[in-house]
Amino acid sequence: MEEKYELDRAITKTSLLKFALPTIITVVILSIYDIINGIIVSRLINNTALSAITIVMPIGMFAHALGMMLATGGSAIVARKMGEGKELQARKNFSMLFTAAILCGVILTIAGSIFIKPTLQLLGASGEVYTYCLDYARVKMLLFPLSMLSMFFQVFLIAVGKTTFGMMIMLGGGLTNILFDYILIGEFHVGIVGAALASGIGLCVPVLSGLAFFGLKRGSALYFVKPEFDMGVLIKSCTNGISEMVTSLSQCVTIALFNNVLMRMVGKDGVTSVTIAIYAYSLFTAIFMGYSMGTSPIISFNYGRKNKDYLQKIYRYSRQIIFIAGFLMFLSAMLLSRSLVSIFTPMDSSLYGMATHGFRLFSICIVFMGFSIYGSAMFTAYSNGRVSAIISVMRTLVFIVAALLLLPLIFDLNGVWIAMPVAEFLGLLVTLYFTRRNKTKYNYA
Numbered sequence: 001m002e003e004k005y006e007l008d009r010a011i012t013k014t015s016l017l018k019f020a021l022p023t024i025i026t027v028v029i030l031s032i033y034d035i036i037n038g039i040i041v042s043r044l045i046n047n048t049a050l051s052a053i054t055i056v057m058p059i060g061m062f063a064h065a066l067g068m069m070l071a072t073g074g075s076a077i078v079a080r081k082m083g084e085g086k087e088l089q090a091r092k093n094f095s096m097l098f099t100a101a102i103l104c105g106v107i108l109t110i111a112g113s114i115f116i117k118p119t120l121q122l123l124g125a126s127g128e129v130y131t132y133c134l135d136y137a138r139v140k141m142l143l144f145p146l147s148m149l150s151m152f153f154q155v156f157l158i159a160v161g162k163t164t165f166g167m168m169i170m171l172g173g174g175l176t177n178i179l180f181d182y183i184l185i186g187e188f189h190v191g192i193v194g195a196a197l198a199s200g201i202g203l204c205v206p207v208l209s210g211l212a213f214f215g216l217k218r219g220s221a222l223y224f225v226k227p228e229f230d231m232g233v234l235i236k237s238c239t240n241g242i243s244e245m246v247t248s249l250s251q252c253v254t255i256a257l258f259n260n261v262l263m264r265m266v267g268k269d270g271v272t273s274v275t276i277a278i279y280a281y282s283l284f285t286a287i288f289m290g291y292s293m294g295t296s297p298i299i300s301f302n303y304g305r306k307n308k309d310y311l312q313k314i315y316r317y318s319r320q321i322i323f324i325a326g327f328l329m330f331l332s333a334m335l336l337s338r339s340l341v342s343i344f345t346p347m348d349s350s351l352y353g354m355a356t357h358g359f360r361l362f363s364i365c366i367v368f369m370g371f372s373i374y375g376s377a378m379f380t381a382y383s384n385g386r387v388s389a390i391i392s393v394m395r396t397l398v399f400i401v402a403a404l405l406l407l408p409l410i411f412d413l414n415g416v417w418i419a420m421p422v423a424e425f426l427g428l429l430v431t432l433y434f435t436r437r438n439k440t441k442y443n444y445a
Helices: 013-044 047-083 087-114 116-122 127-142 144-159 163-187 192-216 231-240 242-266 268-305 308-344 350-381 385-411 413-417 419-437
Strands: none
Touching (some): 047 116, 047 144, 047 268, 047 350, 087 127, 087 144, 116 127, 144 268, 242 350, 242 413, 268 350, 350 419
16 A cells, blocks of 8 residues: 555554554653653752743643644645545645744744743742743743644644654654753753753754655655645634644643632642642543544545545444543552652652642543543544534633632632543533534534
8 A cells, every 4th residue: 555545544443543552652752751841840940940830831832732723623634635635735735834833833932922921920920930930931932833843743744644753753852852851950950941941952853853754755645845825724724723722722721720729729839739730630631632633634534535434433433442541541540649649749748648639639530531532633533623612612611710710619629629520521511412413414423
């Protein structure tokens, strides 16, 4: 089979997992090196610096959100055109979206640098934490173009079936990040600025690799050609991928809200506690995200081919895989909660008890979130950005904000920790409603 038909494969549980596995590993790697970055900062600098990274986190996630929007929305369009046999058109669309990603990153860097101080104040930075935040954010904002391109290349490598290559370059970037974290913070004592610089150096690995692959490998299904501006495709990519952007932006809002609520209730130890919970939680979320991202191009490709049998198999097998994975991950979270928290803070610290208790309550959401994550990605793959966005907005913004504002009034600090599980359960109900409503439209059930 020619390389450009990598997405054209028989559908079994094994083939889906085999195709998605490198992407799952890639997303998990991204989460792990974020976690290791947090460990290095907390151990080699202090917990205040770790709190600062959490406060600044939404800024970096904003660039990630825009890159995700262009990449996932655009890849669904491009993969569908490859399935229809419109290869030249697919390459022109791909090249145009690449150019748009660069321009967007540059504009975002300029705007972010201008409004950096009011942005940090809005995110809740104050006192000693503010100084750390300012130093860290100044460097992170310069990395917006690299962050967007890293996400762009990762998604499109999946679209051409090069999931293993995508995994390897992200692994290389992650290891580079960790290495320079240790060098800059541990050996040269650059402090929190070193953590930001290490992130930038790590991002160079997947970006340069992506440029080389799509710029030099002319035998691939996709490669750079002279971009042809198409406003319709650009708008469709943005609207189709808006759910992924909304998910990331919603996380920005909810993390900022978590930080503000906990800072008000228990001070910076509360922010550090939720940082630990979010890091561990992101590790489990990454598995669902990786599977959803890894299988989405197969859905788009077979939707373009109008292969009803394959679409039904993908949906049926994916539900089974997600249910089993969710159950096993929840059990793992409960059993490993003490060990995971102890990585960040000593067991004899006052912070340990709060973080462990919070993480256990927080982890209940693992049971509910898998199918919602997959459902949103599935509708993006079918180019139904509206339904995908509704699912994302409800589960990652509306329900969480409502829960965070209401539940602490009733359950005090425990209300903060159970806000995420309650929101994810309600999000699951919304996802089930839309999957039932649209099953005959897309023939996946």
